Amino acid sequence: MSKKIVFIGAGSVRYTIKLIGDLAKTCELNNVDIGLMDIDEERLRATHILAEKYSEELGANLNIQSTTDLEEALKNADFIINTALARAEGHEDGYVQYEIVRKIGEEHGYYRGIDSQEFNMVSDYYTLSNYNHLKMSLDIARTIEKVCPDAWLLQTSNPVFEITQLIKDLTKVKVVGFCHGYAHIFKVTEALNIDPEKVDWQVAGVNHAIWLNRFYFENLNGYEILKKWIKDKSEKWQPKDPWDVDLSFAAIDMYEFYGMLPIGDTVRSGTWKYHYDLETKKRWYGKFGGIDNEIERPKFYDQLRKTRSKLIKLAEELRENRNLKLTDVAPEIFPESIDSQEQHIPFINALINNKKARLVLNVENNGTLKNLPDDIVVEIPVTVDESGIHPEKIEPDLTDRIKEWYLMPRILKMKWALEAFKTADLRAIEEILLRDPRTRSYKQVKGVIKDILDLPFNKEMKNYYS
Amino acid sequence: MSKKIVFIGAGSVRYTIKLIGDLAKTCELNNVDIGLMDIDEERLRATHILAEKYSEELGANLNIQSTTDLEEALKNADFIINTALARAEGHEDGYVQYEIVRKIGEEHGYYRGIDSQEFNMVSDYYTLSNYNHLKMSLDIARTIEKVCPDAWLLQTSNPVFEITQLIKDLTKVKVVGFCHGYAHIFKVTEALNIDPEKVDWQVAGVNHAIWLNRFYFENLNGYEILKKWIKDKSEKWQPKDPWDVDLSFAAIDMYEFYGMLPIGDTVRSGTWKYHYDLETKKRWYGKFGGIDNEIERPKFYDQLRKTRSKLIKLAEELRENRNLKLTDVAPEIFPESIDSQEQHIPFINALINNKKARLVLNVENNGTLKNLPDDIVVEIPVTVDESGIHPEKIEPDLTDRIKEWYLMPRILKMKWALEAFKTADLRAIEEILLRDPRTRSYKQVKGVIKDILDLPFNKEMKNYYS
Numbered sequence: 023m024s025k026k027i028v029f030i031g032a033g034s035v036r037y038t039i040k041l042i043g044d045l046a047k048t049c050e051l052n053n054v055d056i057g058l059m060d061i062d063e064e065r066l067r068a069t070h071i072l073a074e075k076y077s078e079e080l081g082a083n084l085n086i087q088s089t090t091d092l093e094e095a096l097k098n099a100d101f102i103i104n105t106a107l108a109r110a111e112g113h114e115d116g117y118v119q120y121e122i123v124r125k126i127g128e129e130h131g132y133y134r135g136i137d138s139q140e141f142n143m144v145s146d147y148y149t150l151s152n153y154n155h156l157k158m159s160l161d162i163a164r165t166i167e168k169v170c171p172d173a174w175l176l177q178t179s180n181p182v183f184e185i186t187q188l189i190k191d192l193t194k195v196k197v198v199g200f201c202h203g204y205a206h207i208f209k210v211t212e213a214l215n216i217d218p219e220k221v222d223w224q225v226a227g228v229n230h231a232i233w234l235n236r237f238y239f240e241n242l243n244g245y246e247i248l249k250k251w252i253k254d255k256s257e258k259w260q261p262k263d264p265w266d267v268d269l270s271f272a273a274i275d276m277y278e279f280y281g282m283l284p285i286g287d288t289v290r291s292g293t294w295k296y297h298y299d300l301e302t303k304k305r306w307y308g309k310f311g312g313i314d315n316e317i318e319r320p321k322f323y324d325q326l327r328k329t330r331s332k333l334i335k336l337a338e339e340l341r342e343n344r345n346l347k348l349t350d351v352a353p354e355i356f357p358e359s360i361d362s363q364e365q366h367i368p369f370i371n372a373l374i375n376n377k378k379a380r381l382v383l384n385v386e387n388n389g390t391l392k393n394l395p396d397d398i399v400v401e402i403p404v405t406v407d408e409s410g411i412h413p414e415k416i417e418p419d420l421t422d423r424i425k426e427w428y429l430m431p432r433i434l435k436m437k438w439a440l441e442a443f444k445t446a447d448l449r450a451i452e453e454i455l456l457r458d459p460r461t462r463s464y465k466q467v468k469g470v471i472k473d474i475l476d477l478p479f480n481k482e483m484k485n486y487y488s
Numbered sequence: 489m490s491k492k493i494v495f496i497g498a499g500s501v502r503y504t505i506k507l508i509g510d511l512a513k514t515c516e517l518n519n520v521d522i523g524l525m526d527i528d529e530e531r532l533r534a535t536h537i538l539a540e541k542y543s544e545e546l547g548a549n550l551n552i553q554s555t556t557d558l559e560e561a562l563k564n565a566d567f568i569i570n571t572a573l574a575r576a577e578g579h580e581d582g583y584v585q586y587e588i589v590r591k592i593g594e595e596h597g598y599y600r601g602i603d604s605q606e607f608n609m610v611s612d613y614y615t616l617s618n619y620n621h622l623k624m625s626l627d628i629a630r631t632i633e634k635v636c637p638d639a640w641l642l643q644t645s646n647p648v649f650e651i652t653q654l655i656k657d658l659t660k661v662k663v664v665g666f667c668h669g670y671a672h673i674f675k676v677t678e679a680l681n682i683d684p685e686k687v688d689w690q691v692a693g694v695n696h697a698i699w700l701n702r703f704y705f706e707n708l709n710g711y712e713i714l715k716k717w718i719k720d721k722s723e724k725w726q727p728k729d730p731w732d733v734d735l736s737f738a739a740i741d742m743y744e745f746y747g748m749l750p751i752g753d754t755v756r757s758g759t760w761k762y763h764y765d766l767e768t769k770k771r772w773y774g775k776f777g778g779i780d781n782e783i784e785r786p787k788f789y790d791q792l793r794k795t796r797s798k799l800i801k802l803a804e805e806l807r808e809n810r811n812l813k814l815t816d817v818a819p820e821i822f823p824e825s826i827d828s829q830e831q832h833i834p835f836i837n838a839l840i841n842n843k844k845a846r847l848v849l850n851v852e853n854n855g856t857l858k859n860l861p862d863d864i865v866v867e868i869p870v871t872v873d874e875s876g877i878h879p880e881k882i883e884p885d886l887t888d889r890i891k892e893w894y895l896m897p898r899i900l901k902m903k904w905a906l907e908a909f910k911t912a913d914l915r916a917i918e919e920i921l922l923r924d925p926r927t928r929s930y931k932q933v934k935g936v937i938k939d940i941l942d943l944p945f946n947k948e949m950k951n952y953y954s
Contacts, residue, residue, distance in 0.1 A: 426907075457606060464768075
């Protein structure tokens with residue numbers, strides 16, 4: 023029987039298309055069954071059309087089915103790629119809701135909203151007010167437990183750390199968290215002008231909190247190269263775009279304090295030192311102030327929505343005109359030559375076809391990172407093959423400073439947020455906010471929570487917590 | 489050879505007198521050699537006179553020597569009781585300096601000063617700006633290592649958690665931290681109107697962060713009695729004095745959130761929820777707002793100083809008139825019947841004379857408190873006898889909430905403060921303040937640190953950190 027890969031939240035369109043591209047180019051997987059699932063029929067249909075056409079153009083002719091029914095989608099599934107983000111009726115996507123909640127936070131004195139927290143400043147990594155999404159993600163896992171208990175769940179939608187941990191804690195599903203943030207190592211090697219193929223690297227930590235613990239270029243200590251770059255070039259550094267923060271002043275400042283370079287989203291997830299306001303963000307992340315601010319973030323969402331509209335329109339056009347060639351009309355989305363840097367398809371191919379792959383995944387610690395709890399989900403380099411996931415020995419170890427000043431506080435925040443969710447105890451959310459540097463009074467805490475709970479789309483959350 | 493007990497910082501007068509009382513009533517120890525040491529000659533002389541006379545009145549005739557020389561005092565010492573608090577020339581005592589540093593903190597927006605921190609709101613438990621005191625305490629330990637390496641160091645001056653840990657980390661001295669805070673259990677049993685002799689109790693945690701994990705009265709669950717008290721009496725609770733906070737609204741609120749009752753100074757060491765300002769403190773600790781505020785704390789220091797002056801005057805009078813009887817003229821300080829609730833003398837008696845004693849001491853964890861680091865100093869009930877210190881099995885265990893929401897953050901703060909001290913890295917102090925709910929900007933952090941380092945008595949600290 024052929025293997026089945028299911029995409030939950032396939033209607034995000036673009037992400038699904040990217041992975042379909044990866045699948046199409048992986049000839050060993052061309053005969054798998056692909057199931058697309060989304061609650062939004064229009065987007066699901068569009069994704070289906072585009073995915074089929076794209077795979078056809080790439081010469082793969084993938085076998086794609088789609089459904090709005092979760093249980094049906096999961097039937098006989100071997101791999102579930104979950105990119106779904108909860109959203110309420112009447113709202114275009116989950117991000118709209120995030121922005122509404124953020125606005126309420128800001129009205130109560132929480133710049134960037136209550137979910138932007140020390141060690142978690144990424145603007146759509148909501149852990150406190152995100153009941154709907156956590157609940158939906160857990161429900162999907164529970165349905166997997168029922169319908170296809172042996173399947174692998176590739177948890178992709180954020181907050182990857184919290185959701186992967188939650189599912190691991192409360193279900194028996196084989197869950198692994200996926201994030202492409204580690205790939206920013208190659209932004210670093212590019213900036214340092216060294217051949218990434220000749221770099222011996224490791225990263226380790228937890229999701230959005232990973233550090234370059236090993237860094238050699240040929241026989242050289244890569245950190246010596248970095249130090250030279252800092253001496254010669256750091257001062258004149260300028261970002262090319264809002265996402266370009268890998269060697270920002272914040273990154274270098276974190277490196278100098280913690281003793282290893284933060285990689286990918288970690289750079290964005292510092293303390294308030296870098297995030298007090300837009301002016302502060304610009305000082306540390308360059309002229310755009312990074313992507314996590316009131317100017318760049320809405321622009322980014324606009325762009326996402328425009329791309330999605332364009333894709334839906336393209337799907338409609340395709341129904342009229344099958345001769346239209348996606349790789350011609352929108353090559354930025356449908357490239358002929360593919361390098362998505364996503365790890366899902368290599369992961370699946372390694373497990374099914376023993377195509378050994380080195381990946382950076384979110385899996386249970388179990389002693390890989392010493393002096394951190396064993397039962398938490400860590401992000402580490404692993405080798406995957408048909409026998410499973412094999413964590414690498416982390417060498418050299420992360421610095422004590424990274425563990426004691428960054429990872430442990432971040433891990434505690436994960437535990438706190440999940441405990442609030444698991445126990446339906448509003449006092450836990452209050453207590454988290456009482457420890458927030460933006461809080462001035464208990465009244466402020468009660469006020470912001472009340473207003474968030476009173477939102478129409480948080481009705482279930484309000485019931486749950488009372 | 490008779491055993492020798494040395495008091496470092498004996499010139500605090502009153503504390504020494506209290507322990508001399510304990511010694512005098514412990515007949516097995518009446519023949520030990522007692523060494524008093526202080527850098528303040530006047531106070532040392534006064535303590536010597538009063539201690540000798542008091543012990544004589546109690547019929548003990550202790551053998552007391554005094555010196556201002558540390559090494560001389562430590563010669564042949566078996567037990568060193570360190571109550572010393574660093575102070576600079578020209579200042580009456582260490583508290584004066586604490587108040588000066590606090591004032592600078594307040595000028596920069598840090599209510600109660602930078603050292604008042606979440607989980608550490610006790611007004612003279614300074615961990616960040618307290619270089620002089622940490623350094624002096626470590627130097628004393630290093631001198632012990634040299635002069636009397638087999639002696640026990642009974643670390644008594646605060647911050648007991650940080651100093652005991654520091655000495656344990658950096659020396660081979662047999663150090664144990666002493667605090668009488670656990671004895672507030674008996675304030676609780678008094679309020680609940682139950683016979684403390686019939687209570688089966690345990691407390692556990694770290695210094696100033698201990699919780700009543702076991703609580704039975706005869707065959708009843710003590711927490712049921714507490715719940716009834718809360719239902720019937722909590723609302724009408726009023727403090728008798730600023731120290732009376734054991735069943736305050738803050739204590740009950742912490743109990744309800746953490747699942748066990750905080751004991752002693754723990755009640756004072758909550759988060760900012762209870763401490764934003766005097767008004768907030770009054771709401772949670774009753775009409776005085778506890779002892780850790782701008783009204784009660786200076787009054788307390790005044791009272792301490794008045795008592796000290798009175799004692800010094802009394803010592804002078806004694807030199808004129810040996811017939812003066814201390815137990816008559818100042819029975820509140822020189823009681824005839826003694827119950828100091830201090831654990832030092834029972835500890836010494838247990839080790840020397842095998843007089844088995846159940847105490848609550850600060851010793852290395854080594855697995856006693858599960859899921860907390862093994863190498864940290866925890867405050868736990870132990871039995872002491874001539875073979876050493878034997879930790880009790882903690883049963884039932886502390887709640888996860890206490891460990892994950894209170895103890896781990898508190899332990900991290902200890903680690904952070906000690907790392908700043910050990911590595912002479914000012915960025916570590918900056919980073920701690922950047923995570924402080926009172927901080928609004930990096931500039932504020934730099935400003936307050938600069939002004940504290942510029943204090944005349946912090947010259948050595950400034951050199952050390954630059």
